[in-house]
Amino acid sequence: MGKLYTQISSEDRCSIARLHEGGQSIRQIAAALDRAPSSISRELKRNAGVQVGYKPAYAHEQTQARRWTGSKLTRDEGLRTVVLGGLACGWSPEAIAGRLRQQNASKTISHESIYKFIYEQFRRTQDCAWQHYLPRAKFKRGWRGRRGGSPASFIKDRISITERPKNVENRQNPGHWEADFMAFSNRSQAIIVAHDRTSRATFFKRQPNKTAAMTTAQLSRWMRQLPKAMRKTMTFDNGTEFAQHFELKRKFGINTFFCNTHSPWQKGGIENAIGRMRRFLPRKTNIDHISQNALNAYAAACNNTPRKCLGYKTPAEVFNSQLLHFKLESTCRLSPA
Numbered sequence: 259m260g261k262l263y264t265q266i267s268s269e270d271r272c273s274i275a276r277l278h279e280g281g282q283s284i285r286q287i288a289a290a291l292d293r294a295p296s297s298i299s300r301e302l303k304r305n306a307g308v309q310v311g312y313k314p315a316y317a318h319e320q321t322q323a324r325r326w327t328g329s330k331l332t333r334d335e336g337l338r339t340v341v342l343g344g345l346a347c348g349w350s351p352e353a354i355a356g357r358l359r360q361q362n363a364s365k366t367i368s369h370e371s372i373y374k375f376i377y378e379q380f381r382r383t384q385d386c387a388w389q390h391y392l393p394r395a396k397f398k399r400g401w402r403g404r405r406g407g408s409p410a411s412f413i414k415d416r417i418s419i420t421e422r423p424k425n426v427e428n429r430q431n432p433g434h435w436e437a438d439f440m441a442f443s444n445r446s447q448a449i450i451v452a453h454d455r456t457s458r459a460t461f462f463k464r465q466p467n468k469t470a471a472m473t474t475a476q477l478s479r480w481m482r483q484l485p486k487a488m489r490k491t492m493t494f495d496n497g498t499e500f501a502q503h504f505e506l507k508r509k510f511g512i513n514t515f516f517c518n519t520h521s522p523w524q525k526g527g528i529e530n531a532i533g534r535m536r537r538f539l540p541r542k543t544n545i546d547h548i549s550q551n552a553l554n555a556y557a558a559a560c561n562n563t564p565r566k567c568l569g570y571k572t573p574a575e576v577f578n579s580q581l582l583h584f585k586l587e588s589t590c591r592l593s594p595a
Contacts, residue, residue, distance in 0.1 A: 266293075266301055266321075271314040274301060278312055330367055331375045337365045341372055345391040348537050349563050351376075356570040393537050413516065415504050419493060419524050422515045426491060429527075429567075432456045432580045433490035435512075436528040437477060439468060439499060440535060447545045449553070450476050451535075453528035454488075458565055459577035460531040462557045464545060470501040481510050485584045491515060493525050534560050 266274075270291055277287045284302070288295040305317035331338040344354040351372035358366045373392075380388040389395050426434045434456065440449040448468050452461045461480055465472055481489045491513045494500040503514040517524040538556040539545065561577075564570040 266297070268314060268318055271301075271305075271317050274298065275312055275314050275317075278302065329375050329378065330371055334365065337367060341367065341375075342391065345372075345376075347563070348393060348534065348559050350393050352566050353564045353570070356566050357564045360564070360570040393534060395537070412498060413496065413501050413503075416496075416516050417514065419515045419517050422491060422493065422513075426455070429455050431490075432583075433488045435489070435492040436525040437492055437494055437500070438525065438528045438532065439465075439473075439497065440532050440539070441541070442539075442545060443542050444544065449535075449539075449545065451528060451532060452477060452480050452492075453531050454573075454577060455527050457576035457580060458527060458531070458568065458573040459561055460528070460535075460557065460573065462535065462553055464548070464550060464553060468497075468499040470499055473499045474502040474505045477506060478509055481506065481512065485581075486511070487584050488580065493517065495522055495525065531560065534563070 270293075273291060274287055277290060282290070284298050285295045287293075288298045291298070301317070302312055305320045306312040307316055310316055331341060340358075341351075341354055344357075345351070349357075351369040354372065355367055355369040376388055376391055379385070425431055432454070434454075436453045436455060438451050438453075440451055440462070442448065446467070448465050450463050450465050450473060454460070463476055465476065477492070489510050489512050492503070492506060493515045494503060495517050496519055500514075500516075503516075506512040506514055522529055535556060538559070539548070558574075561574040562572045564572050568576055
């Protein structure tokens with residue numbers, strides 16, 4: 259049986275440095291560490307600096323530098339093309355990695371490796387264009403939010419989300435929705451958004467204003483296209499644009515609920531969907547220059563992006579399967595009619 263060799267560790271390097279500075283010979287150091295003298299000799303020759311001599315930290319850096327051959331995406335042009343193509347389409351690194359695994363691709367990669375590659379390119383080149391490959395185009399990963407006031411006390415027949423049926427939380431039963439507005443720097447501009455909690459399918463429609471009547475009218479147009487089994491509850495934040503929520507109960511039997519004040523995370527699905535759309539429509543966008551056809555195309559891009567929570571299926575695939583399950587005569591398309 260061949261002899262088992264192990265790499266020299268950081269602790270070993272500290273011992274080598276101490277014994278070497280103490281005047282010990284290579285054979286004495288090797289005996290103290292139970293190593294071959296040739297291993298100690300090679301370590302001292304390879305990893306000693308001309309100016310600094312043999313230092314443990316410097317030796318470790320030298321070893322790592324020799325082993326580094328670049329990231330997987332740097333080495334593999336074909337995989338890099340696939341990954342950057344997915345990022346350019348608005349897919350998250352996690353969605354790309356998961357989709358490759360789902361498709362049993364010959365070459366896969368982890369989402370952490372994709373993030374590291376992008377941030378490394380940004381640091382190395384100082385080119386801000388690299389950050390725009392990421393869905394949120396952030397310099398740093400993480401979430402930072404702000405809190406504001408709440409007009410909850412002015413909403414008639416408001417029911418707290420704490421009273422919403424518990425089976426809504428698991429996202430397994432179709433028919434539970436979230437609604438919100440996507441705001442812009444120009445406060446007169448807004449896009450109304452409706453999000454299916456089960457499939458993550460999302461509808462977007464530009465609104466001429468944010469009045470309660472106009473808001474309820476658009477939500478009603480969307481809900482009218484769906485079978486009864488797919489319109490059970492709808493959850494809002496505490497904006498007065500949802501003050502006529504009770505009309506959805508009267509027309510369609512939809513039970514409506516509101517997040518606690520300063521707690522938009524309680525409808526995190528739609529917050530995430532709006533965040534994804536920000537890739538195409540940043541807050542500073544003037545949506546007077548955005549046609550409904552362009553908005554439909556952006557919505558289609560979001561609804562056809564694979565999601566980890568769906569087993570890397572797309573929201574459109576899951577939503578349409580729900581419609582087929584309820585035996586609609588014609589499949590409802592994902593568009594803001």
